[in-house]
Amino acid sequence: MAFNLTVDGTAYSVDVPADMPLLWVLRDELGLTGTKYGCGISACGACTVQIDGQAVRSCVLPISDLSGEVTTIEGLGTPENLATIQQSWIDHQVAQCGYCQPGQIMQAAAFLAENPFPTNQDIDTAMAGNLCRCGTYPRIRAAIKDAARQMRGG
Amino acid sequence: MGRAGKIARRTFLIGSAAIAGGVAFGVYKLNQTPENPLVAGDGQSILNPYILIDQTGITIITPRAEMGQGVHTSLAAMVAEELDVRWQDIRVEHGPPGAAYANDVLAKSALLIKDFEPRSNLLLKVEDNLAKAPKVFGMQLTGGSSTTADGYHKMRLAGATARQVLIEAAAKRWGGDPAELQTHDGVVISSSGKTATYTDLAAEAALIEPPQGIPLKPKSEWRYLGTSMPRVDMVSKSTGTAQYGIDTRLDGMLFASIKTNPRLGGPMISFDATAAKSQPGVRKIVDLGNGVAVIATNTWLAMQALELIDFTWGDAPYPAESAEINATIAKAFEARANTTLRNDGDPDEVLSNANPDEIITAEYSAAYLAHAAMEPLNATALFEGDKLTIWSGNQAPVYTRQKVAKAVDLPRDQVTLITPLIGGSFGRRLEFDYSIIAARIAREMPGTAIKTTWSREQDMTHDFYRPAAIARFRGLMSDTGPIVFDGKLATQSAVQSFAGRLAGLPVFGPDRVLVEGMYDQPYGIANYRVAGHIADLDLPVGFWRSVGNSHNGFFHECFMDELATANDLDPLAMRLRLMQGVHAPSAKVLERVAAMAGWTGKSGKNIGRGVAFTYSWGTPTAQIVEVRDTPNGIRITKVWAAVDVGVALDPRNIQAQVMSGIIYGLSAAMMGEITFSDGQVEQTNFPDYDALRMDNSPDIAVEVLENKDRITGIGEPGVPPAMPALANALYDLTGKRARSLPLNQHFDFA
Structure with a gap:
């Protein structure tokens, strides 16, 4: 079809x-x-x-x-024109093998668009469905918080 | 096409070098310098097996695979440091198969020594000889946390030597003394101010015989090493532009998937693919002998068609149920020990004279584990009659090419192997099964590139598992610590299982890996024995991040905790006493982690704390895990870790690797388990075989020390102590001693 x-x-x-x-x-x-x-x-x-x-x-x-x-x-951003969340991922050097990161970033970007003031608990809940076998969670958390600050303009 | 086409062309250039062989310069001279596997394409100059220069810039060729550990960055930093180039001007690619890329450090780890002990001159000579062997035996392996240590000298030397020939090329061109010339950020500069870029000089430099004995920079002059560098793969991995094996795109390609006997090693009796053949997009059904491949126009269509095939599978060559498998492992204790690498004092004598009531005994066990990397197994192959090109993310290029060539009846030099980025591996991609299958499938349709992707279910149920293991201990305490520590281990040998697959016949002999993490710990105990027994089971097992240390660290450090708590000794202070005079850097990581966590030996209400230490892959690692009782169950709230890698080249990456190891280890300890029923693995996807997620992973603090006299790796050492530290914390919280993994069989986690 x-x-x-x-x-x-x-x-x-x-x-x-x-x-x-x-x-x-x-x-x-x-x-x-x-x-x-x-x-x-x-x-x-x-x-x-x-x-x-x-x-x-x-x-x-x-x-x-x-x-x-x-x-x-x-479509979110390109190496030459990064989205804020991608820049934050790079600033925090999040990725290891990197395979899960497109999914993590797309999830995080959608979440932050809805919730510009996330608590740690909010982040945990929103991101719990995204598995990372390298265990990059500590840096994902930091990158999301940082991106939230920047997207709020501060 | 676009991006993918460009990548394919670029990688093919390097790949084609492997076919052509040819003239180049070996920088790393040994008795017999291996041939440089790289060959220059149009406009390219190759200065040695690690450096390729063309008009677009400088490409650093790494001998090891990037699968998350950050080795593209670390190895490139070693070269860039000495070559004197700007960080943003380099590209990094995987090297083709080649003897020049053999792993010397991994070869040395075959020695049956305790790594923490000082090496005699004789031993150092033996090690040097061993380091020559891998070139002969094709040990181009990424594993054993060895990449950094292996590259530390040779990659810097490659950079320094290349810089020197570039200087000499400029001296020749301009006339004059090379000693008068300097370099800065990829440019050679004369005392009179003349300049020439490396890219401009490369062709002339490639004609100059590289000099020997170029001195390396002292640490005090480092600008990249010792610094946290931005990873070379970070932008591509944050924008979806990183190319993994599974992302390989070629003109006119088709897509395949497979189903093989879920009873591992068992035959396929028959299959009926009538319904599958008529499915949309299906191009061909391929009989693999022990399973079937469907080639289709889309991976998902291939996977769907496979579901319509009726299979009759034969039996597995091992007992069908987990209980029988575990009983077979336990039976290994009845036979003589295969490997006893620690045998201090006389445990039997001391225990026979002891009051039987004072002898502490315990039996521990750990489950089979899957690797479960995020990128499912896959490889893409193009068969063209007299040659084959394969794109396979792998940790063992020489072996992979050799096995693939044999599988499709081609000479090795007619097989081009390209190693794309790897979406996690943890030891799984040391194997060559998935590459062989992809090559065999491609042979069925000459001229068409075919990407074979395993479903998650096929991947999880056809692993080479971390073997299950059982440990039996006897211990005897004095007032200050153990005077007898007698441990016996029974498990399958991952080394023999792998070596058998590689050699195609059974392999025997002592196996250091069987008892690593138990016999080689830097504790002084008067009567200290560790013996390994090999279980006779034909169940495929392999190398899982930290290998023998992954279960032995748990066994050893939990029993150590039992000995301490049985005598009301602080388990951390007891370990420190046992390390006195044995290995000072190990004692220092333990002291450091105690300070980080504010360890007092006492934990607050509803809080449990546990400590563990494992010396693995040359890197002493101490961890403290904190757990809390909450209304929803037990949470792992905090982990502190201290490690000593000797020389910390990239502190942030080292911390990331330790965090990664901790989360990998805690995941396995908490919930990791592969079980068998009817000969088949019962866990098929992440809901059955999960790992820590964002909402249940702890805060982690890592400190990196440099008290050791040599550089060692960090990909694995974070894993082993996480498991016993968690079990010991749970004991501290609940008073319940869990002696089998996974721990969710004993405790309710939030």
Whole structure:
């Protein structure tokens, strides 16, 4: 079946089965490999993208259920034009293997857009679905707090 | 295409060097200098196996794989320090397979010594000889926390020697004495003010025979080393532009996935793929012998089609249930010990004369564990009749290429191996199974690149697991500390399991790794014995971050805690007494962590604190874990750690690695367990085999000391003490001594 979708501001049309998850449309059909496969059952958060600003696990969202504009890590910012949260990730040298970080960043960015004054507890709750096997959590926490401060303008 | 195409072309350049062989300069002279595996492409100059220069800048080639440890950054900093280039002007790439990239430090770790003891001149000579062996045996391995120590001399020397030939090239061009020339940030400068960039001089420099014995900078002149450097992979990893193996994109590529017998090592009796064949996007079904691959136009379509195949699987070559497997491990105690590397005094004699009521005995056990890296196993291969190119994130390039070549009946030099970034490994990608499978699948469709991706379920249920282990202890105390510490261990040998896969036949002999973390601890105890027994089980086991230390650290340090608390001794003070006169840097990390945590031996209401120490991979590491009882269950609130790496090249990265090890270790201790039923692994995905998350991971403080006389690594040493420190803290909190892992079988965690 043919489906139209908008990803990072670009319109695409793909011909795939209706139940194909958005993740595999992004990665294998569109070649947008920034969004990662980790578990396939929304248990690790590596595949997190934003749809109209909401954080969504793309590995369990059938393409036929997609409604809204998709933003991936590649659309959030680029090496030449970083989003505030990405700059904060770099300032705090968060990543180790880095594989989970696109998902962590997309989750954190959506969370901060809704909650500009997060408590530690808020951050823990919002980020608990995103697994990092390298254990970068202490720096993720610091980067989110710092990004929140900057996005509030102080 | 775009970005991916560019990366592919760039990496292929280096890869093609591996095919062509050729002329270049070895900087690291030994008796027999290995051939430089790099070959210059158009406009490129290769100054040695680690440095490639072209008009776009300077590329540092690393002999070790970047899988999160920050070695691209650390190794590049070693070269950049001596080469004298700007940090932002360098690129870093993985090297191809090549003897020049062998790991000398890892080879030395085969010695059956206690690492903390001073080395005699004879031993140093033996070590030097051992360091020559890996070039012959293809030990281009990333593991054993050895990258920094292995690179410390050779990468700096590569930078210094390259700088010298660049200077000599400028001297030749301008006429005059090289000694009159200086360098600054990638530019050679004459006393009269003439300048030439390294990129401009590279072609001429590559023709100059590198001089020997170039002196290295003293520490006092370092500008990169000893400093926390921005990681070279940080921007790409924060923007989704980092290219992992799983992100490999090639023109016209197809996508595959596999299912193999869930009874590990068992055969496939039959399969029926009729329904799968007619699924959308399916191009080919491949019989792998012990399983099936589906090649399709999309990874998910391949995975879906696999679900429609009816399989009849044969039995596993090991007992079908965990209880029987554990009983087989325990049976190993009945046979003679395989490896006894500590045998001080006479524990049997002293215990036979002791009051039996005063002998403290305990049995401990630890479960099988999966690696569960975030990036599922994958590799991409392109078979073109007489040659094969494979993109595989791996820790063992020489072995991988050798195994892949054999699997597709090609000479080794017709196989090009490219190592992309690795999304976590923890030892899993020392294996070559996934590379072999991807190559075999690609051979079925010549001319088409095929990326084979394992589902998370296939990955978790087809690991080479950290072996389960059992320890039995007897101890006897005086008023001040243990006078007998007698430990026996039974487990499978990961070394023999791996060596068997590598050699294709069974491997025997003593195994140091079996007892590491128990026999090699810097404690002076009059009657101190550690014996390892190998369990005879044909269940695939492998190297899991910190390897034998991962269970032995837990066993040793929990029993040490038992001995202390049984006699109302402070477990930290008791350890310090045992370290007196044995290894001062170890005592210092213990003292440091006590100061960091404000250790008093007493913890407050609803708070438990535990201490543990493990000397692993040459790096003494002490940790204190704090737990709290809360209405929702027990929380791990705080961890303090002190480590000694000898020379701290990148303090922030060292701290990050220790934190990482602690979280990896605590995750395993709290909830990590692989079990078997009907011959199959019961845990299939993260809900069954979870790890610490943001909401239950503790605050961690790390301090890095430099009291040792040599540089050692940090990727693994953070792992082992986290587990016993947690168990000891839980004992302090609850009075309950948990002697088996995981701990969530004994306690309710929040």
